Amino acid sequence: MTEQRDRLLRGLPAVHVMMDDERIQRASAGANPAIVRDVIRECLDAARARILSDSLDQQPALVEQIIHQLDLLLGSRPTSVINGTGVIVQTNLGRAPVSASAAQEMAKAAASYVALETDLESGQRGGRGHEVEALLRALTGAERALVVNNNAAAVMLVLASLSAGRGVIVSRGEAVEIGGGFRVPDVLRQSGARLVEVGTTNRTYARDYSEAIDDDTAAILRVHASNFEIIGFTARPELDDLVALCRERNVLLIEDVGSGCLLDTRPFGLAHEPTLGESIRAGVDIVCASGDKLLGGPQAGIILGRAAVVDQVARHPLARALRADKTCLAGLAATLRHYIRDEATDEIPVWWAISRTPEWLERRARRWSQALGDCAEVVRTDAVVGGGSLPGKLLPSFGIAISAGSLNVQQLAQRLRIGDQPVVPRVVDERLIIDARTVLADQEEALIDALRAALTI
Numbered sequence: 198m199t200e201q202r203d204r205l206l207r208g209l210p211a212v213h214v215m216m217d218d219e220r221i222q223r224a225s226a227g228a229n230p231a232i233v234r235d236v237i238r239e240c241l242d243a244a245r246a247r248i249l250s251d252s253l254d255q256q257p258a259l260v261e262q263i264i265h266q267l268d269l270l271l272g273s274r275p276t277s278v279i280n281g282t283g284v285i286v287q288t289n290l291g292r293a294p295v296s297a298s299a300a301q302e303m304a305k306a307a308a309s310y311v312a313l314e315t316d317l318e319s320g321q322r323g324g325r326g327h328e329v330e331a332l333l334r335a336l337t338g339a340e341r342a343l344v345v346n347n348n349a350a351a352v353m354l355v356l357a358s359l360s361a362g363r364g365v366i367v368s369r370g371e372a373v374e375i376g377g378g379f380r381v382p383d384v385l386r387q388s389g390a391r392l393v394e395v396g397t398t399n400r401t402y403a404r405d406y407s408e409a410i411d412d413d414t415a416a417i418l419r420v421h422a423s424n425f426e427i428i429g430f431t432a433r434p435e436l437d438d439l440v441a442l443c444r445e446r447n448v449l450l451i452e453d454v455g456s457g458c459l460l461d462t463r464p465f466g467l468a469h470e471p472t473l474g475e476s477i478r479a480g481v482d483i484v485c486a487s488g489d490k491l492l493g494g495p496q497a498g499i500i501l502g503r504a505a506v507v508d509q510v511a512r513h514p515l516a517r518a519l520r521a522d523k524t525c526l527a528g529l530a531a532t533l534r535h536y537i538r539d540e541a542t543d544e545i546p547v548w549w550a551i552s553r554t555p556e557w558l559e560r561r562a563r564r565w566s567q568a569l570g571d572c573a574e575v576v577r578t579d580a581v582v583g584g585g586s587l588p589g590k591l592l593p594s595f596g597i598a599i600s601a602g603s604l605n606v607q608q609l610a611q612r613l614r615i616g617d618q619p620v621v622p623r624v625v626d627e628r629l630i631i632d633a634r635t636v637l638a639d640q641e642e643a644l645i646d647a648l649r650a651a652l653t654i
């Protein structure tokens with residue numbers, strides 16, 4: 198054992214030998230030599246540590262390790278990924294891709310000076326995000342809008358500015374966790390508000406809220422359960438009833454609708470998803486939502502509502518800490534314009550994917566299978582909206598099941614993920630599937646090339 202260890206340790210190359218390695222030289226062309234040396238040293242240290250621990254077998258190849266690290270630093274890996282999972286708002290793949298024009302506007306805003314806080318006509322200082330506010334007002338009827346970093350920030354800021362030190366009433370069925378660290382009770386406590394839970398997990402009535410309101414109550418918080426569904430023996434008050442109750446008792450109604458939906462989902466065969474406009478029209482004081490879920494824009498937190506209330510939120514010191522940057526505001530404005538022009542299903546990738554018909558998807562999958570020959574077979578699949586909206590609602594779809602004689606499903610999936618154009622497939626019943634619904638309109642050729650490369654045809 199010790200002998201083998203010594204031999205392995207002695208076998209580790211010197212740093213300068215690795216510096217001269219032809220493959221490493223190619224991978225590090227143009228890079229600062231001091232940084233390349235550090236990378237090599239770090240990889241050698243890691244290799245040494247692995248030898249000294251017990252894992253003597255399974256040594257990853259040193260040169261590959263170094264090249265992998267260099268690729269990471271030099272940006273030689275592609276950033277775009279083809280989503281074959283059938284999950285439209287795929288959180289692990291960056292949620293909503295923005296439209297071509299939103300991407301363009303974001304790039305332009307990033308690389309240029311922009312009239313962010315200047316009114317060009319008067320030359321005076323103007324408010325940040327006036328344009329986005331005008332768009333959101335036109336689309337939802339809200340009196341005022343404020344954009345922050347993401348929806349978690351929006352909810353935190355709203356609670357901190359409107360209810361710190363006071364009680365906020367939440368149904369037990371809505372004191373939920375929305376993935377990765379967003380737990381309603383924790384956010385509420387962190388904002389300085391006091392959580393008052395009412396009702397039960399499956400049934401909460403307007404009278405439960407009513408009985409809990411006292412002099413110390415700042416607001417009722419209604420949260421869209423987003424990523425799960427309670428079915429069967431359930432009850433939840435209508436939004437109108439909560440609005441009436443809050444008005445009568447003089448407390449605020451705050452709603453976290455999650456997905457930021459602006460269109461009716463029902464014509465696409467989906468269940469109803471609450472829209473921002475519905476909440477505003479119902480009379481909710483403040484509505485919070487994400488920019489990069491069903492809205493289909495960049496990461497953002499959208500706060501809409503009554504002017505006096507949104508102004509109070511905007512004045513809180515946290516508003517500055519959580520504010521959106523110029524690229525976000527530019528991308529969000531370009532995204533919202535697609536709704537103003539009634540072209541969301543053509544231009545916004547999330548809505549383009551939702552609105553494809555099964556017949557269209559079947560034809561698409563058939564084209565792919567013809568291009569790939571025996572390795573690909575057209576299959577019926579189920580896609581989902583994802584991103585914490587419309588849980589459990591399936592969108593009938595089509596895709597291709599691919600197979601490579603010698604490789605098992607896991608090996609082939611990995612080969613697709615690490616190719617020059619990474620493809621993330623879905624594995625169902627030991628079959629590897631590329632769902633036609635989530636491959637973007639302009640990715641078809643790249644997908645076929647990537648599949649051919651992985652299948653070596």
Ligand SMILES: *Cc1c(COP(=O)(O)O)cnc(C)c1O
Pocket residue numbers: 347348349350375379420421422423453454455456486487488497498584585
């Ligand atoms: C997704 C979601 C959040 C978190 O939004 P981020 O934009 O990811 O910060 C909060 N509340 C609800 C109801 C959600 O669906």
